[in-house]
Amino acid sequence: MISANPHIRAMAAYQLADLDSARHPTPVSLAENESLRPPSPKAVAAARAALDTAALYPDPNWTALQSALRDTYDTGGATLLCGAGSMELISSIMRSYAGPGRDVLASAYSYAFFRTAALAAGAGYVAAPEEAHRVSVDQLLAHITPATRLLCVANPGNPTGTAIPLAALQRLRANMPDDVLLVVDEAYGEFLDPYQPPALSMVSGGRTIVLRTLSKAYGLAGLRAGWGAFPEEVAREVKKTLNPNNIGSATQAAAAAAIRDQAYMHATRDETVRNRDAFTAALQHAGLSPLSSHTNFVLIPFADSAMARHVDAALQRNGLILRTMAGYGLPHCLRATIGPAKVMTEAARIIAASLKDAPG
Numbered sequence: 001m002i003s004a005n006p007h008i009r010a011m012a013a014y015q016l017a018d019l020d021s022a023r024h025p026t027p028v029s030l031a032e033n034e035s036l037r038p039p040s041p042k043a044v045a046a047a048r049a050a051l052d053t054a055a056l057y058p059d060p061n062w063t064a065l066q067s068a069l070r071d072t073y074d075t076g077g078a079t080l081l082c083g084a085g086s087m088e089l090i091s092s093i094m095r096s097y098a099g100p101g102r103d104v105l106a107s108a109y110s111y112a113f114f115r116t117a118a119l120a121a122g123a124g125y126v127a128a129p130e131e132a133h134r135v136s137v138d139q140l141l142a143h144i145t146p147a148t149r150l151l152c153v154a155n156p157g158n159p160t161g162t163a164i165p166l167a168a169l170q171r172l173r174a175n176m177p178d179d180v181l182l183v184v185d186e187a188y189g190e191f192l193d194p195y196q197p198p199a200l201s202m203v204s205g206g207r208t209i210v211l212r213t214l215s216k217a218y219g220l221a222g223l224r225a226g227w228g229a230f231p232e233e234v235a236r237e238v239k240k241t242l243n244p245n246n247i248g249s250a251t252q253a254a255a256a257a258a259i260r261d262q263a264y265m266h267a268t269r270d271e272t273v274r275n276r277d278a279f280t281a282a283l284q285h286a287g288l289s290p291l292s293s294h295t296n297f298v299l300i301p302f303a304d305s306a307m308a309r310h311v312d313a314a315l316q317r318n319g320l321i322l323r324t325m326a327g328y329g330l331p332h333c334l335r336a337t338i339g340p341a342k343v344m345t346e347a348a349r350i351i352a353a354s355l356k357d358a359p360g
């Protein structure tokens with residue numbers, strides 16, 4: 001056997017939700033924070049039309065997607081890079097800026113892929129404590145060392161769903177050393193209450209990256225598109241480690257059309273927020289204390305991990321697959337993606353009933 005690089009052998013594989021083990025003929029996934037409805041019909045039509053040119057490599061400069069983004073957002077002087085999902089951008093940022101002796105810092109219950117991408121780049125990964133499941137700017141600042149090169153904040157956070165205000169991010173940036181790059185991952189930014197556009201103003205300082213994705217509010221998780229706003233010099237170095245033909249033509253066309261259909265995205269956002277708030281209220285009525293969410297999912301703490309497993313089993317018997325949280329160090333929690341209203345009513349009903357029939 002040829003052995004892989006030692007740092008790769010030492011790391012765990014990234015864990016996606018386990019949808020195959022569902023013991024139900026027609027399981028419904030509330031496990032991966034996908035959109036509660038299909039993508040904009042305009043995005044689907046654009047993807048279909050693009051199939052005719054599939055013999056050719058895709059546009060390496062993502063021209064149509066970039067102009068849709070620049071027409072929609074105030075991107076200022078930022079350089080935009082697009083990725084096969086924002087996960088690809090995260091990986092490339094790590095490959096370009098982290099590595100042996102060049103650590104990545106994030107907060108305790110942050111996006112698990114930050115760790116995977118950091119370790120794959122051969123970097124050390126450091127987690128700073130949170131306060132009440134919220135990112136703590138003071139804890140992050142306290143955990144910066146001379147080895148820190150990247151600081152990653154998902155805002156709103158996954159799996160917590162909590163958010164910190166732009167002013168807190170600005171205070172973080174202002175107090176970080178100049179040689180540490182800040183990555184603000186706004187995968188759920190469209191769901192912030194109240195609605196806020198991307199925090200692109202932070203990029204002009206030259207040391208901050210802001211990432212967004214088409215996988216959540218735009219409903220294109222299956223096509224793989226994300227984008228980021230970068231300082232020009234940082235973009236140059238990150239682009240070197242991207243796949244030069246990273247986003248397929250059908251995806252680029254769909255993503256551009258989806259960005260141009262802001263009305264459709266806002267309708268998805270509004271429906272999601274409505275269903276989320278009703279689901280949260282139903283859980284509270286059942287005596288639970290779900291975290292206050294700024295995303296399209298809710299993190300639900302239970303009395304202990306046995307109760308979380310009991311509730312999860314009841315949901316699974318009814319074909320509803322939530323995300324278990326042991327891998328995040330939160331074994332007493334389940335994370336529920338917000339789906340259509342009927343599904344969420346059913347989920348809340350099953351959760352409330354299973355609390356009552358719990359053993360012991």
Ligand SMILES: *Cc1c(COP(=O)(O)O)cnc(C)c1O
Binds near residue numbers: 033084212225
């Ligand atoms: C879902 C998610 C992403 C998006 O990944 P894609 O590769 O764009 O699908 C990025 N960051 C966080 C925190 C997420 O939860």
